[in-house]
Amino acid sequence: xxxxxxRVTINGREVLVPRARFGVFLELEQTLTDMRDGVRAKDxxxxxxxxxxxxxxxINEEYLIDGRPWIEVLSLFTEVRALNALFSDIPLLRxxxxxxxxxxxxxxxxxxxxxxxxxxxxxxxxxxxxxRSLWPEEAAAFVQEILTEEQLxxxxxxxxxxxxxxxxxxxxxxxxSLPRPVWMTxxxxxxxxxxxxxxxxxxxxxSGVTVDDLDD
Amino acid sequence: xxxxxxxxxKFEFVPMNTHEAIExxxxxxxxxxxxxxRSKILEKLSILMDQIHETNPLDFFRxxxxxLHIDAKELIVKGIEGIEWxxxxxxxxxxxxxxxxxxLAYVLGIARSPWEKDYGPALRSG
Numbered sequence: 094x095x096x097x098x099x100r101v102t103i104n105g106r107e108v109l110v111p112r113a114r115f116g117v118f119l120e121l122e123q124t125l126t127d128m129r130d131g132v133r134a135k136d137x138x139x140x141x142x143x144x145x146x147x148x149x150x151x152i153n154e155e156y157l158i159d160g161r162p163w164i165e166v167l168s169l170f171t172e173v174r175a176l177n178a179l180f181s182d183i184p185l186l187r188x189x190x191x192x193x194x195x196x197x198x199x200x201x202x203x204x205x206x207x208x209x210x211x212x213x214x215x216x217x218x219x220x221x222x223x224x225r226s227l228w229p230e231e232a233a234a235f236v237q238e239i240l241t242e243e244q245l246x247x248x249x250x251x252x253x254x255x256x257x258x259x260x261x262x263x264x265x266x267x268x269x270s271l272p273r274p275v276w277m278t279x280x281x282x283x284x285x286x287x288x289x290x291x292x293x294x295x296x297x298x299x300s301g302v303t304v305d306d307l308d309d
Numbered sequence: 310x311x312x313x314x315x316x317x318x319k320f321e322f323v324p325m326n327t328h329e330a331i332e333x334x335x336x337x338x339x340x341x342x343x344x345x346x347r348s349k350i351l352e353k354l355s356i357l358m359d360q361i362h363e364t365n366p367l368d369f370f371r372x373x374x375x376x377l378h379i380d381a382k383e384l385i386v387k388g389i390e391g392i393e394w395x396x397x398x399x400x401x402x403x404x405x406x407x408x409x410x411x412x413l414a415y416v417l418g419i420a421r422s423p424w425e426k427d428y429g430p431a432l433r434s435g
Contacts, residue, residue: 129418132418135335137328137331138328140331141327141331144327145327162324163325163326163327163331164330164406167327171413171416
């Protein structure tokens with residue numbers, strides 16, 4: 094597990110930066126998403142704004158990094174980001190689909206924060222402050238359990254529905270199971286490569302060789 | 310205090326602020342990406358300087374302007390010899406810790422490795 098806090102020096106002052114709990118973690122993740130949008134749009138103002146916001150939220154103090162040289166600000170950003178990185182083997186987090194989903198009509202800014210909190214509150218009945226004070230890894234484990242239960246329940250209902258049992262011309266049942274999310278699919282086994290299948294011969298290092306060096 | 314001389318202009322070196330650094334990263338990114346071996350750029354900044362100057366001199370002036378905290382138009386003046394530009398540019402890049410700047414451009418996703426362009430950011434997060 095990462096440390097629960099780190100000490101950083103900003104403008105000659107030592108500041109204690111705590112590791113973000115779930116509530117703050119979701120805000121930080123939203124800021125990172127906005128920053129990535131800024132990078133894609135080549136909007137330097139947005140990128141800088143998000144970096145400063147990320148640091149401000151993490152250290153829970155505004156204007157402390159104002160006017161500091163870039164190396165100080167960006168080093169602090171990477172340090173704080175590393176502190177708040179997720180340390181977990183939870184499949185839900187590992188699958189990480191980075192594809193941007195199509196926006197839906199009921200979307201609104203920062204909805205992702207509400208969705209995660211809502212999911213946990215709905216199933217466990219915990220208060221908002223209780224949910225926000227979980228460690229992000231704990232919250233992710235709970236969310237995975239909720240989603241697993243929901244998926245298995247849907248699969249059971251699906252298996253009972255005629256939609257899951259199309260028939261061919263001879264009337265044979267062609268059962269079609271409900272597709273699972275990527276993180277629930279089986280982990281592919283490592284393929285062993287036979288020695289005979291490996292390339293043979295002397296290995297020539299071609300680094301630094303240009304087209305002009307080659308014979309016709 | 311490092312001093313940069315360009316013709317009759319003299320500048321005292323002041324590190325870039327975050328906004329200038331991010332702007333500089335956006336200008337540098339396409340040039341950095343062209344060199345397949347990232348370590349080569351970090352070792353030898355002259356490769357990068359040549360690339361920028363040969364491809365688009367305007368980018369050269371834009372970068373200089375960010376590092377000197379002035380408008381790029383002020384820099385496009387006649388009578389300054391090539392070697393003087395190069396010396397000033399190299400000094401500014403070194404003082405602004407260019408290898409760290411390039412490294413952070415990759416960390417922030419402003420510059421992207423060729424494999425990342427092909428396979429998307431999923432691989433970046435491991």
